[in-house]
Amino acid sequence: MTVVAGVGPDGRGLHAVHLAGRIAASTDEDLLLCCVVADSWSRGSVMSGPDADWRRHLEAMASEVVGEARGVPPPEVAVDAVITTARSVPRELVAQAERAEATMLVVGSARDALMGHVALGNISTWLLHRASLPVVLAPRSFWSEPTDRLERLVLAVDSDEAVDAALDASTLLARHAGVGVALATFGVRRLPALPDGGGRRADNAVYEAWRESIDAMHARAASLVEASGVTVTDRIVAVADSWRGAVEKVHWLEGDLLVMTSSREGPVRRIFLGSNAPRIMGHVPVPVLTLPRR
Amino acid sequence: MTAQLFRRMPVGRRPQTEGGLKRTIGLVQLVGFGVGATVGTGIFFVLTEAVPVAGPGVVVSFVIAAVTAGLTALCYAELAGSVPVSGSSYSYAYATLGEVVAMVVAACLLLEYGVSASAVAVGWSEYLNQLLDNLFGIRIPHALSYAPEAGGVVNLPAMVLVALCAMLLIRGASESATVNTIMVGIKVGVLILFIAIAATGWNSDNLSDFAPFGVAGIQAASATIFFSYIGLDAVSTAGDEVKDPARTMPRAIILSLIIVSTLYVAVAVTAVAAQPWEDFEGQQAGLAQILEDVTGSTWPSTVLAAGAVISIFSITLVVMYGQTRILFTMGRDRMLPPIFARVNPRTLTPIPNTIIVAVVVAVIAGLVPLNWLLDTVSIGTLVAFMVVSLGVIILRRRAPDLERSFKVPLYPVLPLLSIAACLYVISGLALVTWIVFLIWVAVVLAFYFAYGFRRSTLRQDVDDEEVAP
Numbered sequence: 041m042t043v044v045a046g047v048g049p050d051g052r053g054l055h056a057v058h059l060a061g062r063i064a065a066s067t068d069e070d071l072l073l074c075c076v077v078a079d080s081w082s083r084g085s086v087m088s089g090p091d092a093d094w095r096r097h098l099e100a101m102a103s104e105v106v107g108e109a110r111g112v113p114p115p116e117v118a119v120d121a122v123i124t125t126a127r128s129v130p131r132e133l134v135a136q137a138e139r140a141e142a143t144m145l146v147v148g149s150a151r152d153a154l155m156g157h158v159a160l161g162n163i164s165t166w167l168l169h170r171a172s173l174p175v176v177l178a179p180r181s182f183w184s185e186p187t188d189r190l191e192r193l194v195l196a197v198d199s200d201e202a203v204d205a206a207l208d209a210s211t212l213l214a215r216h217a218g219v220g221v222a223l224a225t226f227g228v229r230r231l232p233a234l235p236d237g238g239g240r241r242a243d244n245a246v247y248e249a250w251r252e253s254i255d256a257m258h259a260r261a262a263s264l265v266e267a268s269g270v271t272v273t274d275r276i277v278a279v280a281d282s283w284r285g286a287v288e289k290v291h292w293l294e295g296d297l298l299v300m301t302s303s304r305e306g307p308v309r310r311i312f313l314g315s316n317a318p319r320i321m322g323h324v325p326v327p328v329l330t331l332p333r334r
Numbered sequence: 335m336t337a338q339l340f341r342r343m344p345v346g347r348r349p350q351t352e353g354g355l356k357r358t359i360g361l362v363q364l365v366g367f368g369v370g371a372t373v374g375t376g377i378f379f380v381l382t383e384a385v386p387v388a389g390p391g392v393v394v395s396f397v398i399a400a401v402t403a404g405l406t407a408l409c410y411a412e413l414a415g416s417v418p419v420s421g422s423s424y425s426y427a428y429a430t431l432g433e434v435v436a437m438v439v440a441a442c443l444l445l446e447y448g449v450s451a452s453a454v455a456v457g458w459s460e461y462l463n464q465l466l467d468n469l470f471g472i473r474i475p476h477a478l479s480y481a482p483e484a485g486g487v488v489n490l491p492a493m494v495l496v497a498l499c500a501m502l503l504i505r506g507a508s509e510s511a512t513v514n515t516i517m518v519g520i521k522v523g524v525l526i527l528f529i530a531i532a533a534t535g536w537n538s539d540n541l542s543d544f545a546p547f548g549v550a551g552i553q554a555a556s557a558t559i560f561f562s563y564i565g566l567d568a569v570s571t572a573g574d575e576v577k578d579p580a581r582t583m584p585r586a587i588i589l590s591l592i593i594v595s596t597l598y599v600a601v602a603v604t605a606v607a608a609q610p611w612e613d614f615e616g617q618q619a620g621l622a623q624i625l626e627d628v629t630g631s632t633w634p635s636t637v638l639a640a641g642a643v644i645s646i647f648s649i650t651l652v653v654m655y656g657q658t659r660i661l662f663t664m665g666r667d668r669m670l671p672p673i674f675a676r677v678n679p680r681t682l683t684p685i686p687n688t689i690i691v692a693v694v695v696a697v698i699a700g701l702v703p704l705n706w707l708l709d710t711v712s713i714g715t716l717v718a719f720m721v722v723s724l725g726v727i728i729l730r731r732r733a734p735d736l737e738r739s740f741k742v743p744l745y746p747v748l749p750l751l752s753i754a755a756c757l758y759v760i761s762g763l764a765l766v767t768w769i770v771f772l773i774w775v776a777v778v779l780a781f782y783f784a785y786g787f788r789r790s791t792l793r794q795d796v797d798d799e800e801v802a803p
Contacts, residue, residue, distance in 0.1 A: 198680045227682050228506060233514035234371045234652055238659030239414070239421040239571040245663055246684055250677040257679070279682075316680055 041069045044142040046133045046163070047109050049077050049102035049123075053148040054109060055182035059327050060146040061113025063176070063297075066190040067216040072140050073109050073121040075102045076132045099123060114186040130166040137173055143213075144174040144329065153180040158321050158328050168330055174209060176297075176329045177321070190217045191295025192273060194224050195261075196320065203261040205301045209331050211268040213299075220273035221265050223258050224298075226286040226320050227279040251277065283316075287323040296326040340432030341792050343419070343667070357577045361586055364576060368569045368590025370514060374521040375450070375649055376562030376708070377598055378621060378642045379457035381605055383705050385614035388555035390606040391545035393599055395556035400595035402556075402759050403563035405752035406719035407587045408742050409726045410570035415579060415739035416729060422660045423567070423722050428667065430725045430732075433790060434782065439721050440664060441778035445714025445771075447657035448691065450564060451650055452698035453707035455492035456481070458646040462491050464619035465639035468632045484703040492699035499651045500692030503658065506681045509648060517648040524641030525597050527634065528621050532604035535628030540610050553762035560712040560759060562598060566590065567719070568656070579740040654695065658688050668794070669786035709767040710774075716756045717771070723752040 045060035047053040057073065064071040077098045106121045113119055126132035137145045150161030158177045160168065167175045193214050197203045214221050227250070231243060254277055262272040278289040300317050321328050359367075384392050410423065417429045424443055428436035459479055467473050480486025509517065545552060569587060576582050605621070608628050617623050619639060626635040662684050665674030678685045698707070726742060726749045742748045787793070 225679075229682050230506060230508045230510065232508040232652065232655060233511040234367060234509070234568070238656050238663065239425065239568075241571075242421060242656070242659035242663070245421075245666060246659065246677055247682065249662075249666065249675060249684075250679065250682050253677060253679055 042140045042142045044072045044137040045146040056148040056178045057109045057112045058184040059178040062184040064117045065114040070118045074136045075123045076129045077125045079125045130163045146176040149180045194222045194298045196300045214270040220271040222274035224276040283319045284323040298328045301331045339434040343428040359576045364586035370518040371565035382620040384555040384558045388551040389546040389611045391552045398556040399559045402755040404591045409723040412742045414571045415573035437782040441775045442714040442718035450711040451653040451695045455699040456704045459491035460619040461642040464622045468636040481703040488700045493696040496696040521645040529600045532608045535608035557762045583740045668789045668791045713771045720756045723749045
């Protein structure tokens with residue numbers, strides 16, 4: 041079993057290696073470092089002198105970066121590395137991961153991410169939409185000491201379907217890592233500024249109904265998780281007037297990994313409701329694992 | 335049977351700190367609520383309907399409607415402060431007067447909120463057309479911006495507005511305090527602009543025939559105008575959070591009423607003085623038209639139309655929000671099918687409920703002309719208020735020792751006055767309005783006997799107890 045980490049030839053993505061090392065050490069897996077040199081011009085074509093020079097320069101950079109990256113993971117993790125050239129970086133990462141039969145693919149955040157937060161860049165956006173294996177996003181500047189391990193999986197769920205979609209993959213990971221699972225539901229509740237016809241706190245009844253349904257969902261999810269031999273450490277319902285506020289209400293641990301599913305949605309729902317996952321993702325101070333659409 | 339009809343939603347003792355609610359609202363803030371929730375609902379288009387009925391005497395109609403609204407708001411505040419449920423007058427009626435009365439109130443509230451959302455949307459469509467005409471010289475074709483009765487096919491802008499509001503409500507948006515303050519500022523600012531400019535066109539001759547249809551005309555107009563004071567009642571439900579409610583509540587209600595009715599009366603006076611009363615009939619986007627006629631240029635009318643378009647949007651949003659939450663409570667009580675109480679886990683909003691409300695409101699707004707809507711809204715609101723005032727008297731007799739955060743002054747004169755004022759205003763409405771209203775209540779009650787009577791959660795509870803060993 042292998043964890044694949046993508047690292048850029050310019051040294052970007054080292055934080056992904058830190059994270060991948062922590063995960064591999066926690067789950068007793070091997071680590072494959074994958075450095076893809078983007079070459080959108082001349083793959084397979086005649087190689088002129090200057091272009092070959094440029095390519096050799098990039099490959100030298102890449103092997104230097106990979107050499108540095110090899111020293112990052114904890115010493116007990118078996119590290120292998122591959123440097124390739126491809127027209128599409130994310131497509132090549134997926135191909136390498138599939139060849140290695142990887143359990144997950146770890147990549148870094150976009151360069152404009154806030155320090156310590158996750159943000160989607162070109163590569164990660166492509167991966168989230170198309171990859172058929174779990175993709176993990178490391179927060180910018182993520183750092184892991186060799187002794188650090190995963191401490192908890194935080195499973196973000198908003199419906200029974202989301203629970204069912206995430207159950208097998210997350211309990212398997214939790215068992216391998218020997219950690220518990222926390223169930224988390226995030227909600228945004230904006231109260232109107234003015235009193236209205238339903239009474240000033242008319243929305244409380246709506247909130248209570250929501251809360252009951254969430255509690256029932258958590259109870260069902262908890263019994264499913266426990267049945268698979270994993271302990272449920274917390275049941276978190278975080279509600280605030282913004283996604284950021286809701287995320288900040290959670291007491292995050294240093295060794296947390298947030299697990300999210302992207303459920304399949306019809307075009308109508310996508311246009312009118314959008315997906316909550318990216319809204320939550322941007323504010324979370326821990327790595328995020330997204331399970332592929334089914 | 336009778337016992338079942340008048341079974342009441344049991345209410346526990348009022349907890350000391352209800353969900354951590356603290357008494358934080360002071361007088362100024364509460365007056366802000368009152369003015370913000372009330373101002374603008376009808377004033378932008380109600381003159382077109384009311385002036386042809388009353389003539390310049392419409393000014394008096396505004397005062398009559400204001401006094402009635404004030405009296406009922408005080409009674410509402412007592413009921414809201416004595417029944418430990420949070421909710422609309424439906425919830426208070428359910429807790430004090432029984433299920434069948436609650437259903438009648440619910441029928442009234444559907445008119446007060448659902449139909450008024452339609453009415454407001456129709457008014458929005460008029461101002462949108464005026465604004466487009468002033469800015470770009472285009473109007474939405476007549477067939478697409480008027481109801482069939484008014485010579486069109488469908489009022490498309492009104493339906494689009496309702497759809498937009500529904501989308502915002504589904505996504506869980508609501509106006510923040512800041513946005514709301516801006517909205518109230520726009521509403522009040524636009525009305526003051528109107529008063530200032532329309533005053534320059536003052537012509538006392540227009541006032542000479544003050545009450546062409548006598549007292550009856552003034553009375554009838556006050557019923558139509560009552561619509562403009564909807565929103566004031568919502569303030570009454572803030573009782574739990576108001577500091578020193580016994581003093582603050584009546585002051586806030588009366589102060590907001592004075593501010594709002596001063597604005598309204600000033601708008602009405604300058605409007606009827608600037609333009610012969612005969613000209614109001616059938617005028618679209620009335621206030622903007624008057625400004626255009628007074629100044630001879632289009633910019634004041636453009637500003638006013640823009641202000642109206644923005645603020646009526648926010649009013650429609652708030653009114654539709656209120657309607658969905660009332661229906662939600664009814665769904666929870668199983669007076670309506672449970673689909674009304676279904677909450678989407680991702681948005682924390684009752685989506686099916688909102689869609690149903692939006693479809694009904696949009697159809698009414700698209701197909702029914704404004705003048706049919708206003709009177710129906712008023713009669714529903716007035717009857718609901720009468721029930722509330724009656725509820726105050728009944729509760730005082732039945733539970734004299736109940737802890738009340740606010741008591742109406744001059745009991746029992748004030749609730750009786752409130753009922754009398756409502757009756758007086760209602761009696762000015764046309765017979766056809768009465769018939770429509772009674773048919774509507776009959777339909778709702780028929781639904782109640784077919785559905786809620788058997789399925790209400792109260793009945794379920796009783797059955798459960800009977801079954802239990």
